[in-house]
Amino acid sequence: MAGIFSHTPINVPQQLFFPLFSLQHRGQESAGIAYRKEHQTVVYRDIGMVSSVLSRYLTEQRSTTTGIGHVRYSTHGGNKVENVQPLHVVCNKGEIAVAHNGNISNTRTLKSMLFEEGSIFQTTSDTELLLHMISRSRARTFYDALVETLQMVEGAFSMVLMHGDSLVAVRDPFGFRPLYIGRKQDMTVVASESCALEILKVTDYRSVEPGEIIVIDRHGQRSDFLPRQPHRRQCVFELIYFARPDSRVFDMSVHEARKRMGASLARADESRIGDIVIPVPDSGTSAALGYADEADLPFDFGLTRNHYAGRSFIMPTTSERELAVRMKLHPVREVIAGKRVILVDDSLVRGTTARILVGLVKDAGAAEVHLRLSSPEIRWPCFFGIDIPTRSELISNHLTPEEIAATIGADSVRFLSLDLLRDSVQPPTDYCYACFSGRYPVDVPLTAEELMAGSRRDTAAAGTRGDSP
Ligand code: SF4
Known part of the structure; x- marks a missing residue:
């Protein structure tokens, strides 16, 4: 606009x-x-x-x-x-x-x-x-x-x-x-x-x-x-994913904020496994740089993005969806083969693309694939302008990170915690985190069905209007 x-x-x-x-x-x-x-x-x-x-x-x-x-x-x-x-x-x-x-x-x-x-x-x-x-x-x-x-x-x-x-x-x-x-x-x-x-x-x-x-x-x-x-509620997802990395939004460099998120993710990652850090381009690139710097691991472009592919297409069958992801992202075998890959992406929504990507990297010869996400688990829809699907479609409402790893074929999956995300932005009290916490800054039209859709993994306060995440 x-x-x-x-x-x-x-x-x-x-x-x-x-x-x-x-x-x-x-x-x-x-x-x-x-x-x-x-x-x-x-x-x-x-x-x-x-x-x-x-x-x-x-x-x-x-x-x-x-x-x-x-x-x-x-x-x-x-x-x-x-x-x-x-x-x-x-x-x-x-x-x-x-x-x-x-x-x-x-x-x-x-x-x-x-x-x-x-x-x-x-x-x-x-x-x-x-x-x-x-x-x-x-x-x-x-x-x-x-x-x-x-x-x-x-x-x-x-x-x-x-x-x-x-x-x-x-x-x-x-x-x-x-x-x-x-x-x-x-x-x-x-x-x-x-x-x-x-x-x-x-x-x-x-x-x-x-x-x-x-x-x-x-x-x-x-x-x-x-x-x-009394408080701002700036959308933290602009910094995680939506805005361009060369932009400033909310008076902050998007690239620098993403690097901090990636670095925090690496600091909290006690697994210490991996030979190389590879981003899912483009929105995972800055976070992967931050991760690699902090973990003191080499960073390389193991996935190449075709910039002419545009948005992911909605394809009805699994093989067609896989082809659509392949049209957009393709592995560089020489970078990946024989390595334990730390694959860094910005977020996990349904898990469909992640499963295809993990498969691509493994097919290119990776010894292991460890998926790292520079945002917390998305569990709630957004009513403020970001297209997040219903609760029942969000993979984190049904599965733990360990279960997600098993489902998408990764060797492990880790998310940035909400506390560490808050530490990556300044000042943390000025942001909306509702798609992670379920605490919305204003009343939202959540149906009873939506509230129940993630009940297996909900905390008591989620889904309510609340001022802090
Ligand atoms: S719910 Fe999530 S995506 Fe929507 S404004 Fe809040 S932080 Fe942004």
């Missing part, structure tokens, strides 16, 4: 292409932009990657002041063309476009209330809810209606909005998702990660604060704040 405002008209759609391209890892299903043209908002959006949907803007001249853009992967509402962002409406508060990163956790309640009162929804995305609420607000101005709406929604919402020619950036009071703002000469850029600012050579940037609302227009830039929460 990105937004640009320039006091002097520039080719905003073209400039938006680059930050969105840098943020492609945050969503590969669809892409879109909205920009101002002769006092109207033009929207172009479609299913597909940035390079295919938006490359037309690289060569055409469209001089304007304001634009926003989005890349999407669906955690709410599915991958339908009507859900592709930015969403755009003309209503009693003017012409509004919005691009949203996160999930509104009380969508169900708010949507059914509006539905009962006659609202017609054109998408199944939670973002549309915001536009309905802004339009229906009795507040006189767009800005007051926006503030009123933001105080009614819960969960994760880092957003950029366009209201007429003005650009608005918002981050929810818990600060679940990252958001950065920076400036170069006349141009202000807002984006989810710092890598998206740096591609435009914007080096003077800062984090949008949790609860901050920033308006940028021809009069300048001003900030206001929603009522503050």
Whole structure:
């Protein structure tokens, strides 16, 4: 997600292409932009990657002041063309476009209330809810209606909005998702990660604060704040897996944070087995470096990633799934053969890919494969914008690490503990760890069935709203 405002008209759609391209890892299903043209908002959006949907803007001249853009992967509402962002409406508060990163956790309640009162929804995305609420607000101005709406929604919402020619950036009071703002000469850029600012050579940037609302227009830039929460709840999974390693999120280097997680994992690994540390690229690479440094073991690229393979495909049969993983990752036999391999990945979800990967490394001649994960066991779904499956699908709800090793064919499996994960980020009290602990910072719509799905391995407090992990 990105937004640009320039006091002097520039080719905003073209400039938006680059930050969105840098943020492609945050969503590969669809892409879109909205920009101002002769006092109207033009929207172009479609299913597909940035390079295919938006490359037309690289060569055409469209001089304007304001634009926003989005890349999407669906955690709410599915991958339908009507859900592709930015969403755009003309209503009693003017012409509004919005691009949203996160999930509104009380969508169900708010949507059914509006539905009962006659609202017609054109998408199944939670973002549309915001536009309905802004339009229906009795507040006189767009800005007051926006503030009123933001105080009614819960969960994760880092957003950029366009209201007429003005650009608005918002981050929810818990600060679940990252958001950065920076400036170069006349141009202000807002984006989810710092890598998206740096591609435009914007080096003077800062984090949008949790609860901050920033308006940028021809009069300048001003900030206001929603009522503050006692603690931030930044998504620790951004640091573990989601963000790009060359980015800063939550004012921390993603690469350095991952290295610390890997080093902690090695320090706690009393097994001391292994001849070589191999990452599962790309998200396991920084953690594997940290592990190898700490364990004083050689590090090498024993798996090569094909960068043209895109996302893992969902294939119905085991052999097809194996082929899909092989299309993406392939072993380097010369690195692996005869070695006791410490294979470092960021996390374990269903275990399907891990089983295939362990098989690949063993087939390449590894003497042993010890899987190390730089995050704790994922046991709970996320309601704040990361696509984690249901509890019953999460392997750690059914099996202990020893049982997982036996199931995926590894010689051992170890996870980073929650305490050590907390020690890897600063300050630890500013983060959400709910997918590991089950303690959510806000009320979430967990069904009784979901609560029971992991009961074999649950602690009494999990699944409740609780402020500490
Ligand atoms: S539940 Fe997990 S993935 Fe979701 S916001 Fe919290 S830490 Fe991030």
